[in-house]
Amino acid sequence: MTTATISNIKELPSQYDHTAAQEKWYPFWEAPHPGYPGGYFHADPKSDKPPFTIVIPPPNVTGALHLGHALNNTLQDILCRMKRMQGFNVLWMPGTDHAGIATQAVVEKRLREEQNLTRHELGREGLVDRIWQWKQQYEKRILGQLKQLGASCDWQRTRFTLDDQCARAVRETFFKLFKDGNIYRGKRLVNWDTFLQTAVSDDEVFHEQVKGSFWHFSYPVIDPQPGEPEAVTIATTRPETMLGDTAVAVHPDPAKQLDKVEAELKEKLAAAPDKEKEGIQAQIDALAERRETVLPRLVQLRDMAQRGVMLELPLTGRQIPLIADIWAKPELGSGCVKITPAHDANDYDVWQRNQTIGAINILNTDGTLNENVPEKYRGLTVKKARQAVIDDLAAGGFHDPETDVEAREIDLAHSDRSKTPIEPYLADQWFVKMDELAQSAMDAVSDGRVKIIPDRYAKGYLDWLSEKRDWPIGRQLWWGHRIPVWSKEIDKLDPTALTNAKTSDEGWMVEGTFFGDQTDINFTQLSWVQEAVDADSGIVTRYVCLRSDDESLIYKLEAEGYTREDDVLDTWFSSALWPHSTLGWPGQTEALETFYPTNTLITSRDIITLWVARMVLTGLYNMDDIPFDQVYIHPKILDGYGETMSKSKGNGVDPLDVIDQFGADALRFGLAYLTTETQDVRMPVEFVCPHCNAVFKQTKKNRVLPRVGCDKCGQEFHTQWAQTEEDLALPRGTVTSERFELGRNFCNKLWNASRFALMNLEGYDPQPEALAPESLLLEDRWLLSRLATVTKLVTEALAEFRYADAARALYSFAWDDLCDFYVEITKARFAVPEQRGVAQRVLAHALDSLMRLLHPMIPFLTEEVWQLLNSVAPIRALTHPAGGAAAESVCIAPWPEVDESHIDADIERQFAQFQAVISAVRNLRTENNIPPKEAVSFSVRCDAATQALLEPMAAYFESMARATATAMGSDITPPERVASKPLEGMEVHLDISDFFDAEAEKKRLEGEQEKLTKFAKSIQGKLGNENFVSRAPADVVQAEREKLAEVEEKLASIEAALKKL
């Protein structure tokens, strides 16, 4: 450990060396210490301290961390470090997330680019191996970044959502849900990429306007009654899908719907600006016309639908029903709409409401038409089939190519990865039933067991859950937890086909017949079965869910002809278990016992539903208890243009770049300082030129370029986009933000204030007795009062996640109070031997407390200073020095207690008078152009009490303003030539005989006079208002009167001074 002596303290650099501190103290914290065999960050479940647990939102192993992660983890670390100091047994559980789609996509992309291989060529195992390699590399990098940041995680417990322990929790949960009947197999529309032959998630889909057409067709009505329409007209942009139509819909109450639309339009019209009124009126007129032309027909059709009328679906020989459904819009087109549930999301919803119509999938996985369409269209691509269908419909008289087609811009979905159009595709899918689970998670928040902070975010959480939409959990990927279900089509007459599978608590193997005479494995404990009958074919499929990953069991199952599901589980399925799976569940571990439920979750708002809600629900389901009792949602970091930071935009900032340049402490303090309740953090991004170190703004243009030329020196450097060897040969330009200068400057200020204190603690004597209160001077009591106030404020603010408030309070205390005043004052006191001791003790104590209060935000610097303090002044308590030496590390030092007895408003007011006089003297000096080196003298007219408090401060006026107080009191006579400044209850006169500049002083006084006159007028205006005097509270009126008197007094003295000039 550091053994600092006074002499080497004098050699400490005048700039804080963040790199050295980071390298020194992180390993120190992780090393074993007496009472902490696993290091300070390791949580022992056997500890008798109360537990405090946070689980990290596991970062994706997709890539490196960005500033958003830095913020998220800084906020968690601040809380953890504070709680540790407050005597809690803190567990911060670290880990990473396998992030199915994102990670697999990144690795596949690399595979294509580097080796020109597709995943199919590599095979499932090969690809998964590749991804594991990627994961090892990035996990290391991510965890390294967190350590650089100073995160005090319990690294010995690091987990990964795809490791064995998490896998066990996933299987157990899936099994439980399966057994409870909460998992079922259904159909789901997915975004199908016919080129890559895979489903892609919504956020991997981009929309592009393309030119297309809008075709009108008519479907004949079968056996219309006299007077009824003989055909219905529908329109589509995708004619080929008509081969999969299973119904045509009309609105169930077209008249009412038209009324509703009209009412909405009228409302809009009333509120609309004039320029839009015309357009809206036209729409209303069109609507009125529709009532005449279209509505009677729609009413007829609606009645026909209710009668069960069928339509002929041309080209297919099929008949489809006319149905009544709200999806049909009477205000649009013909008012009728074709329903293709397997290839359109809205039509899919219509099917959900009208189950009998069925759904027909007409596509193969490669995008060609399948066996569900008439033979002549089979095998055709969508494009070819479209033309064939149009031609055949025209030939059959169902479509007139001359009149029944119009050009239209279509917003077409494309796959981000293959850039080909997306086909909505009906795929088999596993679902989790959400009704009860969602309700339980809603209840936990509505009844306050889980508190979401700020509480406005609870609304989104509850709204989303209240839809209780079943959770599709399968993903057509290879990277993830493979669904633990095996299936086989079985003969209905198979004697092992079971009917009681779902009802028996013992499982389905009651008779032990499944594996013949196999009795070596207790299969019933490890599996559960569901059976499904396909309505059309009558084929029975049996699904066996395995709880264990026992190889021999799997072997036997597969030997029986069962095949495993290809799909893996949604990444959120494993993340949802994070709070309990990481603690060992389903094992009944000591850690789980001690640390579950966890206390606080800190995350960003975009995953409240995807992640937070699901953790609550699985926590309640698996553990029968909430996973955490509060969730703090922190702001997002945006760039200088107000856009979210992302790698793909190129506006991301690597925290390591910031740490290199400014230090982890500066990064952390800067982030905490910016974390306010309502605001997102806007952070202009700059390039740092590696050639000349110039910093210049990143623009929307240059942020996506592989090479950028420096604004200052013109030389080029490469960015994150560099791919070619040529670009990469250039030096790398880092990306940063000047926002962190605040933190760096503050750290440097703290460092130098600490250096000053350490240098002046020579001969420091802790003394066995408490410091006698009467030995404290005004400034000592003032500092202690401020310290107690700030301690209270910071403690309360951090408990309520008001990070910015805490950071601002500490910044202002350290800089404005401690450095600008107390330290300056002690310079004079240290010069006087008999005043040294008390000032040293107060200073050491204040610095000690400040380091502890700052440690959660600024861990490295505070540790550095703490260790130096320990070597110079090991005992620093003010009132109980017998308690012995300070803790061996600030990270386990007790959190400062608020000493209420120190808080003294009178003292603070008195000190403010001193500050006002100092400030007045300095101002008068500057305004009268008196050089700083010149000594001046001044006098203060004031009452006896003020005189008593100011007189002992004479030495400080000398040292801080180079001014000698010549007279103080009520009857002083200022010298002939003075510059005067009236203050509250005082008047400061600076003797300017040697620097007399009548013009300058006159100008100054007149300026001040003008301001005060204006102010006086505004107060007089208020007081002259009868209503104000009679209605405002008496104390407010009184305060205004006193204010006015004050101002008038000041004006009088300025007038006097002017007259004298």
Place this chain on the structure above:
RNA sequence: GGGCGAUUAGCUCAGUUGGUUAGAGCACUAGCUCGACAAGCUAGGGGUCAUAGGUUCGAAUCCUAUAUCGCCCACCA
């Protein structure tokens, strides 16, 4: 389309149940290398609190509308 949030100094942000002359950091101006700190010190300049109404003795703060921006969700036959 629905929901949420924002708009305060050139920039990034504070501003407590409505009550001093609306604050901070950066940037800017002037001056300062006195033994903590030039990443600093001292003193300054700079704001019609987005706009329009309303409530009130009194509005940056409360209400209504508008504009602009951002985020989440839904939708786009």
